[in-house]
Amino acid sequence: NAGVTQTPKFQVLKTGQSMTLQCAQDMNHEYMSWYRQDPGMGLRLIHYSVGAGITDQGEVPNGYNVSRSTTEDFPLRLLSAAPSQTSVYFCASRGYRGLTIYFGEGSWLTVV
Amino acid sequence: AQTVTQSQPEMSVQEAETVTLSCTYDTSENNYYLFWYKQPPSRQMILVIRQEAYKQQNATENRFSVNFQKAAKSFSLKISDSQLGDTAMYFCAFQTQGGSEKLVFGKGTKLTVNP
Numbered sequence: 001n002a003g004v005t006q007t008p009k010f011q012v013l014k015t016g017q018s019m020t021l022q023c024a025q026d027m028n029h030e031y032m033s034w035y036r037q038d039p040g041m042g043l044r045l046i047h048y049s050v051g052a053g054i055t056d057q058g059e060v061p062n063g064y065n066v067s068r069s070t071t072e073d074f075p076l077r078l079l080s081a082a083p084s085q086t087s088v089y090f091c092a093s094r095g096y097r098g099l100t101i102y103f104g105e106g107s108w109l110t111v112v
Numbered sequence: 113a114q115t116v117t118q119s120q121p122e123m124s125v126q127e128a129e130t131v132t133l134s135c136t137y138d139t140s141e142n143n144y145y146l147f148w149y150k151q152p153p154s155r156q157m158i159l160v161i162r163q164e165a166y167k168q169q170n171a172t173e174n175r176f177s178v179n180f181q182k183a184a185k186s187f188s189l190k191i192s193d194s195q196l197g198d199t200a201m202y203f204c205a206f207q208t209q210g211g212s213e214k215l216v217f218g219k220g221t222k223l224t225v226n227p
Binding site: 042044 | 162217
């Protein structure tokens with residue numbers, strides 16, 4: 001049971017480039033979400049999904065795009081990377097009746 | 113909007129002693145969940161303990177316990193018999209009941225356990 005798996009773990013991008021952070025979970029969880037963590041801050045919600053085909057915006061959605069075509073996968077797309085998107089990104093999931101939110105190990109993204 | 117405040121940016125404690133981390137929150141909701149997450153240097157987010165607001169009994173997990181004061185909107189974490197492995201950032205988080213996925217986090221408290 002791998003839990004929540006994020007790839008890549010480290011990435012350096014140039015301003016204006018696009019990329020996708022991958023997130024997969026093998027727990028058949030309905031809810032999945034993406035957070036970012038900046039220095040001196042707690043995690044802030046970017047986008048979330050309550051099931052396949054359903055997504056919604058969180059607190060800081062600008063510059064990011066998501067889709068949920070399967071229960072297992074919830075990729076986060078940066079359409080045109082900016083230095084302000086340098087951060088650590090966490091994917092998370094939980095089951096419909098579960099209280100515990102499981103986090104991936106994080107993806108370190110640097111935009112230069 | 114809900115907010116979570118951790119007023120202690122950094123704390124330190126001697127090994128084997130007890131330390132309490134503070135957390136206050138603001139909400140107009142009556143039903144919600146509160147969490148403490150530990151983030152060691154590896155950056156992995158690890159759930160330490162959770163509390164359902166409708167439960168009056170304070171949650172306990174081994175050496176970790178909370179003091180939940182609903183009227184005061186306070187949710188402190190007590191770590192007993194501190195161990196070197198407890199050194200980490202600790203985040204308090206709030207979640208409304210009813211399927212909302214938004215966890216609102218405080219800014220964290222950096223705890224150092226000294227030998």
